[in-house]
Amino acid sequence: MTPDRIAAIGIGAALLVLLLVFFFGKRRAVAAGPGTGGASDSHEITIVVEGGYSPDRVVTRRGVPLTLIFDRRETSPCSDEIVLPDFGIRRSLPPNAKTSIEIRPERAGEFPFSCGMNMLHGKIQVVE
Amino acid sequence: MTESSLASRDPVCGMAVAPSSAAARRTFEGQEIFFCESGCAAAFDREPGRYMHSAAPASSLPSRVVIREDRENSPPHDSRLTTHDPPGVSLALQGMHCASCVTTIEKALAQVPGVEEASVNLATSRADVRGYNLDPARLVAAIRASGYDARPAAWLEAGDDELRARAETRDVLRRTLVAAALTVPVVVISMADLMFPGRDFVLLALTLPVYLWAGAPFLSGAVRTLRHRTANMDTLIAIGTTAALALSLAATLFPAKLTAVASGPMGHVYYEAVGVILTLILFGRYLETRARGRTSAAVRELLDLAPKRARLVRDGVEREVPLSEVAVGDLLRVKPGDAIPVDGSVRAGRSTVDESMVTGESLPVEKAEGDRVIGGTLNGEGAIDVEATAVGSQTALAQIARLVEQAQASKPTIQKLADRISGIFVPAVMGIAIVTWVAWYVVGPEPRALFATVAFASVLIIACPCALGLATPTAILVGTGRGAREGILFRNANAIEEARRVTLVLLDKTGTITEGKPRLTDRVHVSGVPDEDLLGTAAALEQGSAHPLARAIVEAAREKGIAPPAVESFTSRTGLGISGTIQGRRAVVGNASLFEQDGIDISAVHEDIARFGSEGKTPLLVGSGGKLLGVLAVADREKPSSKDAIRRLKERGLKVAMLTGDRRDTAAAVAARVGIGIEEVFAEVLASDKAAKVRKLQARGEVVAVVGDGVNDAPALAQADVGIAIGAGADVAIEASDITLVGGSLASVAEAIALSRATLGTIRQNLLFAFLYNALGLPIAAGALYPVTGWMLSPMIASAAMAASSVSVVSNSLRLAKRRLA
Numbered sequence: 001m002t003p004d005r006i007a008a009i010g011i012g013a014a015l016l017v018l019l020l021v022f023f024f025g026k027r028r029a030v031a032a033g034p035g036t037g038g039a040s041d042s043h044e045i046t047i048v049v050e051g052g053y054s055p056d057r058v059v060t061r062r063g064v065p066l067t068l069i070f071d072r073r074e075t076s077p078c079s080d081e082i083v084l085p086d087f088g089i090r091r092s093l094p095p096n097a098k099t100s101i102e103i104r105p106e107r108a109g110e111f112p113f114s115c116g117m118n119m120l121h122g123k124i125q126v127v128e
Numbered sequence: 129m130t131e132s133s134l135a136s137r138d139p140v141c142g143m144a145v146a147p148s149s150a151a152a153r154r155t156f157e158g159q160e161i162f163f164c165e166s167g168c169a170a171a172f173d174r175e176p177g178r179y180m181h182s183a184a185p186a187s188s189l190p191s192r193v194v195i196r197e198d199r200e201n202s203p204p205h206d207s208r209l210t211t212h213d214p215p216g217v218s219l220a221l222q223g224m225h226c227a228s229c230v231t232t233i234e235k236a237l238a239q240v241p242g243v244e245e246a247s248v249n250l251a252t253s254r255a256d257v258r259g260y261n262l263d264p265a266r267l268v269a270a271i272r273a274s275g276y277d278a279r280p281a282a283w284l285e286a287g288d289d290e291l292r293a294r295a296e297t298r299d300v301l302r303r304t305l306v307a308a309a310l311t312v313p314v315v316v317i318s319m320a321d322l323m324f325p326g327r328d329f330v331l332l333a334l335t336l337p338v339y340l341w342a343g344a345p346f347l348s349g350a351v352r353t354l355r356h357r358t359a360n361m362d363t364l365i366a367i368g369t370t371a372a373l374a375l376s377l378a379a380t381l382f383p384a385k386l387t388a389v390a391s392g393p394m395g396h397v398y399y400e401a402v403g404v405i406l407t408l409i410l411f412g413r414y415l416e417t418r419a420r421g422r423t424s425a426a427v428r429e430l431l432d433l434a435p436k437r438a439r440l441v442r443d444g445v446e447r448e449v450p451l452s453e454v455a456v457g458d459l460l461r462v463k464p465g466d467a468i469p470v471d472g473s474v475r476a477g478r479s480t481v482d483e484s485m486v487t488g489e490s491l492p493v494e495k496a497e498g499d500r501v502i503g504g505t506l507n508g509e510g511a512i513d514v515e516a517t518a519v520g521s522q523t524a525l526a527q528i529a530r531l532v533e534q535a536q537a538s539k540p541t542i543q544k545l546a547d548r549i550s551g552i553f554v555p556a557v558m559g560i561a562i563v564t565w566v567a568w569y570v571v572g573p574e575p576r577a578l579f580a581t582v583a584f585a586s587v588l589i590i591a592c593p594c595a596l597g598l599a600t601p602t603a604i605l606v607g608t609g610r611g612a613r614e615g616i617l618f619r620n621a622n623a624i625e626e627a628r629r630v631t632l633v634l635l636d637k638t639g640t641i642t643e644g645k646p647r648l649t650d651r652v653h654v655s656g657v658p659d660e661d662l663l664g665t666a667a668a669l670e671q672g673s674a675h676p677l678a679r680a681i682v683e684a685a686r687e688k689g690i691a692p693p694a695v696e697s698f699t700s701r702t703g704l705g706i707s708g709t710i711q712g713r714r715a716v717v718g719n720a721s722l723f724e725q726d727g728i729d730i731s732a733v734h735e736d737i738a739r740f741g742s743e744g745k746t747p748l749l750v751g752s753g754g755k756l757l758g759v760l761a762v763a764d765r766e767k768p769s770s771k772d773a774i775r776r777l778k779e780r781g782l783k784v785a786m787l788t789g790d791r792r793d794t795a796a797a798v799a800a801r802v803g804i805g806i807e808e809v810f811a812e813v814l815a816s817d818k819a820a821k822v823r824k825l826q827a828r829g830e831v832v833a834v835v836g837d838g839v840n841d842a843p844a845l846a847q848a849d850v851g852i853a854i855g856a857g858a859d860v861a862i863e864a865s866d867i868t869l870v871g872g873s874l875a876s877v878a879e880a881i882a883l884s885r886a887t888l889g890t891i892r893q894n895l896l897f898a899f900l901y902n903a904l905g906l907p908i909a910a911g912a913l914y915p916v917t918g919w920m921l922s923p924m925i926a927s928a929a930m931a932a933s934s935v936s937v938v939s940n941s942l943r944l945a946k947r948r949l950a
Contacts, residue, residue: 005570012566016559022357023555051352051360075296076349077417078360081601088534088620090601092424095296117597118547119360119554120353 044100046071047122049079049093053113056122065104066124072097081116084124090116217262217452217520219255219271219278221248236274240266264453297417304410307342310334311403318400328380331399339373343406359554361593367558368588369405372398372923375581398582398923405589405927412931416594419938423602424536426609426945427529433485433504434525438469441513458516462507470503471523472514479510486524487857487871488615488879500857524857528870531617535608536601538620542888543600546895550597557591557906564910572911579911582923586909590926594934595901599894602941607887610945615870616880623866626850627884629831633777633877634810634822636836636844637788637795640854641774641802641874642764644837646676648684649745650761652736660690662758666750668692669706669717677746680762681717705748713753723749723756733759744790744797771802773874778803780878783830787813787821787844818844835877852877882949890944894937901933 043065048054049072060066070082075095083090084103093099105111105126113122150162152169163169221233237246237257244259255278257267271278314334317327324330340347346369349362376398439461440449446461451469454460459475462468468481480492483505492508495501501514503523520526539547561584568580608618618624638644653662667685670678671692685692695715698708704725705718716726720737723730728751730737736759740747745763749756777784785808788795795811813821818834822844825832834841834848837855842864845851853865855872869876907913909921 001570008566008569012562015562019555019559019562023359024552025357051349051354051362052356052358054356056356074345074349074352075299076345076352076360076362077413077420078349078353078362080420083537085537085539088537090533090537116601117594118550119593119597120356120358121551 043067044069046098048073049082050074051076051079052120053122057125058123059125059127060105062105062108062126062128065102067100067102068124069098069100072099078117079115079120082113083116083118084111084113086111217257217264217267219257219264219267221255221271221276221278232274233271233276236270237267240270243267263455297414297421300410300414300417303342303345304407304414307338307403307407307410310338310342311400311407314403315400328376328399332377332380335373335376335399335402338403338406339369342410343369346406346409359558361554363554364557364588364591364593365405365409367561368585368923369402371581371585371588372401372405375578375585376402401585401923404924408924408927408931409589412935415931415935416938419935419942420598420602422942422945423605423938424609426606426613427532430485430504430525430532430612431529433467434523435467435469439463452520454516454519456516456519460514460516462512462514464507464509464511466507468501468503468505468507468514470514470516471518472501472503472516474499474501475513475515477510477512479512480508482506482508483871485613486528486615487873488613488876489871489873502857524859524870528612528617531619531868532608532612535618535620535623536605538604538622540600540604540621540625540888540891542625542891542895543621546596546600546898550593553591553593553596557588557593560906560910561587568911579920582920583909583911585923586911586921586926587906589923590905590909590921590930591902592898592905592930592933595898595937596895598934598937598941599898600891602938603887603890603894603944606941606944607883607890611880611883614876614879614883614949616876616883617868617870618880618884619866619868623850624884624887626831627833627867627881628888630782630833630850630881632783632785632825632830633833633835633881634785634787634825634844634848635774635804635874636818636834636841637786637790637798638764639837640835641770641786641798642766643872644764644855646680646746646762646764648680648760649763649765650736650740650759652733652759652761654732654756654758657757659688661752662750662760663688664690664692665710665715665752665757666717666748666760668695668710669698669708669715671695672698673700673706677748677762681748681760710752715750715752717748717750719747720749723751726751726754728754728756730756732756741793742797744794744801766798766802767873769873769875773878774803776875776878777881780881782881784808785810785825787818787834789813789815815840816843819847822847833877833881835874852880879949883944886944886947886949890941894940897940898933898937901929905929905933 044067045055045058046069047056047058049070051074058066058068070093072079072093072095079093081090081092082099082101084101087103087105089101089103091099091101103124105124108126108128111124111126113124114120152163154161154163154169154172161172163172233248233255234246237243237248237255240262242259242262243257246255246257248255255267255271268278311334314331316322317331343366346362346365349360350366353359353363379398434451436451437448438451438454439446440454441459441461454470460469460472462479464479474495474497476497478494478496481495481501482492483502484490486502486505495512500517501512502525503518504525518524521530564587565580565584568583569576572579604621604624607624611618618627635641651659651662653659663681663685667682667690670681673679682692693710695708695710698706700706701718701722704722705716707714707716707718707722707726709715716722716728720730730749733749733756737747737749740759740761743761743763745761748760748762750758750760774784784804786795786799786804787810788798790798790811792809792811795809796806799806799809810821818841822832822834826847826849831849833850833852834844835852835854836845837853845853845864848866850867851865852867852869854869854874854876856868856870857872867880869880905926909926911920913919913921
């Protein structure tokens with residue numbers, strides 16, 4: 001085996017590890033929400049949709065109506081739709097526009113939201 | 129508002145709150161304080177001093193004003209998660225700059241009588257107002273008075289979205305065309321092996337704009353997703369094309385070092401691959417965007433049914449107003465051939481209305497005073513005046529759209545596996561690409577670096593997460609949309625899955641198989657007795673009764689234009705009938721026992737009475753002056769469509785049974801007429817026992833669908849594997865049902881089951897295709913066939929396959945919209 005081949009295997013293995021860490025490693029949570037005593041205490045949360053959701057984690061209180069404003073700043077069809085399965089919402093997000101969706105979580109727990117194809121993810125955490 | 133003088137003031141938002149209806153209360157410095165909602169209370173808790181010691185309420189909080197005077201009247205929220213009901217009136221605002229504008233406008237709106245809740249959104253420049261008897265003109269006036277401008281907005285601004293979507297499609301098309309125009313010369317030069325000085329640099333110059341401009345959405349998409357540590361199709365395409373471009377660039381800049389490339393099996397540098405890949409994928413995306421727009425078209429079309437304007441009649445004057453200005457209680461004039469603007473009830477006039485677009489029933493329905501009409505349906509040849517009973521988001525059309533949206537957001541269990549795969553799909557493909565590259569580089573034939581990079585790019589390009597991601601949602605979108613067009617509303621994806629498994633359809637009799645409204649079916653006259661006497665006498669006696677049988681007689685007399693004579697000394701004889709005095713003669717209407725008691729001879733009609741009994745009809749004997757006039761038979765008639773619909777259910781291999789509280793002989797007669805076997809009739813079942821009956825059938829291993837009108841059979845609908853509510857009309861939000869049929873025809877039951885089977889079938893085909901495509905495509909692109917056949921997939925072929933695959937999935941789903949169901 002030539003040195004360049006050994007190097008290729010090494011680089012490949014390193015890339016695979018990097019891939020795992022990069023996509024599946026622990027990520028820092030960005031949380032925001034009303035009624036939680038946090039800094040951004042409002043009834044509206046703007047979520048920027050640009051290759052993903054930021055913040056991708058919204059903490060809110062049970063029973064408080066919450067307006068999620070999805071600010072989609074791209075035309076990539078991957079983020080065409082937003083789905084909040086627990087709230088029965090599937091809405092298309094027009095590109096480069098803001099779409100507001102009002103929800104009223106009536107029970108505590110974690111409720112995921114995702115794009116129409118379930119590839120981009122976010123979560124709404126409802127606390128008592 | 130009426131309570132404001134008695135109310136205390138919410139210190140946070142400044143609104144009047146009645147102590148009895150306060151959402152929260154606090155005690156501060158010995159003073160009791162009430163809050164309009166928990167948000168205000170929470171704000172107060174953090175900084176009580178701020179609100180208690182300032183003269184005016186803080187203007188920046190909260191972003192929403194809620195006035196509740198009657199909590200019982202506020203929309204119910206059940207224990208599960210619900211979306212907040214859309215507002216009664218939406219206004220598009222102008223002139224807003226900041227959060228304090230929000231507060232100002234909200235307060236102005238809250239002062240308008242009838243407003244229960246007003247919320248202003250700065251981001252969308254919209255005000256959503258909820259309340260009773262809202263007058264948009266007054267709301268607009270209130271906003272103008274506070275220094276802003278507003279106009280009523282359509283409750284769902286579908287038009288805007290559509291324009292944006294169209295602009296997006298046009299953008300993709302423009303990129304496709306530019307990419308194609310630049311790629312054609314590159315392909316010609318490369319394929320024809322034209323050699324001239326600086327050839328590679330010409331190719332580079334032609335390819336770079338394709339990569340950088342036409343492919344910009346992929347590149348920027350990839351960068352954005354990577355920033356979020358996620359990846360999608362853009363990432364794969366961007367890395368794949370970048371690899372191909374890098375390879376070509378290396379060959380152009382360092383021809384000496386990569387001579388093998390020029391003379392290798394691929395023959396030349398890879399500029400044409402970059403161009404062709406991007407052109408094909410852009411073209412595929414263009415087709416897909418267009419096709420996907422069509423998948424959700426059904427609901428948009430449904431909402432578009434309602435006209436934009438209505439003819440409002442006020443104080444006898446008719447004028448045209450925008451639909452958004454119509455309020456509940458308004459009288460609207462609907463001319464022949466016009467669409468009915470909102471849900472309402474006919475106040476004057478007579479017409480036929482084509483409701484097929486909402487109920488799926490092809491025959492026009494007769495409408496007269498008192499009948500309900502559905503907004504969006506088409507008026508026939510008569511002019512009618514309609515009193516609006518529901519507007520905006522409360523109309524049947526809007527509720528249908530909402531139900532359909534809810535169903536479209538839910539996922540069938542079959543999707544769970546696909547979801548798990550798509551969650552890790554892109555990183556996995558990237559992993560496979562890396563392994564492919566290493567494998568080719570380590571054990572592949574020379575030129576190794578070239579082969580490795582080509583295979584690497586092919587793997588990334590051929591992988592199609594979209595096919596996987598679109599398989600289920602597009603089929604659900606098209607399936608539920610198709611259903612909505614035919615008046616079949618699925619509550620969720622689960623209902624579609626369950627409906628497919630149904631083995632036994634249990635039909636409630638009254639209101640489901642039959643019309644649910646008894647009518648006069650037969651008249652037997654004793655010789656010489658005219659119609660006026662027979663029907664007139666009966667109608668006169670039955671006039672005061674609210675019993676359905678009595679109503680049928682009175683209605684029949686009215687239809688025949690017979691005016692019932694006056695009755696004196698009216699006596700109701702429980703369980704027997706009614707007697708009274710008409711024009712000095714004693715008249716009776718009732719059953720045979722009544723006549724026997726009164727000593728009236730009924731031997732002439734014995735046979736008729738027996739015949740009616742066996743036909744499931746109720747005979748009513750009519751007598752006057754001690755003599756029999758004749759017999760009237762009243763029955764709840766079967767719907768004309770029932771027999772055919774039941775035959776079609778049976779043809780699909782479903783067992784059909786009937787459930788009723790009626791007597792066995794009545795039930796058997798109806799069953800025989802509609803083609804249900806006597807052994808499948810469950811008669812004399814009390815309403816409370818219907819659910820138990822369903823459980824018993826389920827215990828036998830049947831998957832039971834119960835079809836009922838949702839009124840007194842809710843427990844049975846809930847117990848059923850699939851509860852189907854029929855004849856919902858404008859009340860589409862029937863809670864207990866899994867499937868709601870807007871129309872009253874049983875034919876929709878067979879269609880609903882057929883549609884669920886077709887939808888599930890499409891999902892299966894799509895998923896199978898997507899799995900197989902990726903499972904076969906990825907190894908081939910990686911070069912798995914090379915050791916056997918010496919064949920290697922070109923990245924260009926990979927891009928064509930990839931573009932075709934997602935378009936195929938969407939097109940396959942779109943077939944559902946056209947497919948024959950019956």
